[in-house]
Amino acid sequence: MIKNILLPSKCAFLLFYLNSLGLPFTLQAQSNTDDYNLTAAMQPVSEENKFYDNDYFNWGSTIIKGDDGKYHLFYDQMPRKHGFFSWLTDGIVSRAVSDSPTGPWKKVQEVLKARGGNFWDQYTVHCTKAYKFNGKYYLYYMSTNSGNMDLTPEQLEEIRHKPWKHDNLRGMLRLNQRIGVAVADHIEGPWKRFHRPIFEPQLPIANQSNNVSVTKRPDGGYLMIIRGDQPDQPFNKIVRMQAVLLADNPIGPWKMQPKPVVINYNSEDPEVWYDTKRKRYYNLYHAFGYMGMITSVDGLNWERAENYKVADKAYKTTDGKIVPVHRYERMGIYMENGKPLVMTAGILTKENGVIDTHSLFIPLKQD
Template sequence: MRNLKFIIAFFLMHCVVSAQDDLDFQKLIGQVDSSEFFSSPDYYTWCSSVVKGEDAKYYMFYSRWLHGNRIETDDPMNYIFNGFSGWCKYSEIALAVADKIDGPYKYVTTVLKSKGPNSSDWDKFTFHNPQVRKFKNTYYLYYISNSYDPTLFENDTKKTKDWAHWLKYNCTQKIGVIKANRISDFIKGKYIKPKDPLMQPDNVKTFEVATNPTVTQGHDGRYYMMFKSRKPNVGNMTFWMAVSDKPDGKFTIMSDVFTNADMACEDPCMWFDKKRKRYYAAVKYYSNSKKLVPQFGALALITSEDGVNWQGAKNPLISMRELKTKDGNIELSHLERPFVYMDEKGQPAALFAAATIKEPSKGGEHPTSEYNSFVVCFKLNENKK
């Protein structure tokens, strides 16, 4: 009898644990309105992150950089940043506002932008990968930036001249944060900005870059950061988990995530789901193995009960590289940088992502709309059949 009770209890416990991982974006995502896409005729638009302000309006922090060829003379090899490639040196973080979660959004101001070649700060050029969070009464804007290190790959004859020069910028990427009590403080430039980066490669566990930051308050009240970096002898980059007692650090690395190339991902947006008692992260799948979802570049869902040990969610597919509209499906070359907006109950209410219809690097100096990038909002509908 005792064994029977144990078996029943074990079975019930297993069912409860399994039932907690029941988030299914396929049941929430409906059609999108192509007239609501957020874009600019002059800039590539990327990396959106949205928060509700103290005025009940919705504020989108996003990355943008100018179309066209680079005309600045601070670097004779600036041509490697022409067009879509310009993000690695010329991306800036801008702010847009809307009355509704799904827009339309209108540009307000640029919050963070390049300080120019004469700056000695660690965040000298690119401002990219913004993710805004509100913890208690403070807004935190996480981002990445870089400088320039002329010594990097200086004698590496295996790399082409252009690629080696690109890496002199790319491999100085670090994670920073600014904070403010009101959205209007970001607009006015009255935010608090630490002198040093929040996370950077330690050359012990992590190498080359620290990018793709996402932060959430966890089950234990501490703050968990997932970010991307390089690990020795691993071909693909991997996510890393770090923890801190404060939203703005100091963060201590706990573990890596998914070092197997079959599960390679990037662009995480992480949150702790109190209802389901587990962590989730929306990611871009960066593998052709189809082990997680059926398509390279599709948006996927991963999960963890403790914030350390991660796996594919029970319902791992968020979206293939396509948009469903009333006029039919739009096939995409890119669908990246997912951001999940949570409602007052801590449940997913909207999914934002950066998208392009055709490969933007082939769009020329003045890309048409098909080659330009835009931000799309999937308003999530709990009643969708």
């Protein structure tokens, strides 16, 4: 389980005690720098801070500032005609442009779709995160395939609308989820894809990989957090957990680290970044009811942030309203000049059984 951070006074006493005994200790250094309060930074939103599509469900998104001075949004979409849960079969990633990182946004391009055929990314492109590293653009995404089985249109409809079971077709596509990356020299593309995902699930996670997030390390390497399944669970139960991988290059090879980021605690949608002011990593995720944040000095050993609970399933508007929602997920943090400037999120509402979604862009007060 994630443990609460030690208070500074307790840390100081423990360090003094261990030193007096001549014993080694592994407490994270600089733990007193953990003072970022994302909740206090979140500002009310206006209608311009929402992004909606009549033909698609909009979901998670990431922002890149282009060489043209405009802001480019890479975001996940699912056709409304196939339903929200077609993210596993029919997801695409699109690009929108704005003069501001909080919108309003205008869709300009459909970027990637499933490749079909015998490719590893046969079905869906979803759970995307886009980054610019060293002059190139990297689009990380989840996809899946049906192996040697050719799915009929009727079977695809079944997967789109029937709930997951460990032994049905949706369960099969779920187990085949993997993370891949596409690379481009220009923000408009073209995007080069690869014949294989960038890694296969391995301990400490099992079964599949989804929900990817990447940040540059202060030493120049790269750190990835992904979500998979906890391995010690029965087939008919899912406990989502998070793990960390390291690489010297954004494409990899990515090396899985043995210590989980989050375990024994159902959570997903990690969003990791390095805070240069505080000299530590933060990782934001949703825990099926609220949003939480953890922190690490080295990226390998994680604990609850001092301001761990970030938000319930509701947001504030500029006219003073509190808007409760059914889902508040797929968070992203847009950094500018090394500081968090905007938090993005996928919002799902459910009224009288009818699902709807929009993307949300929350301005963040600068500390």
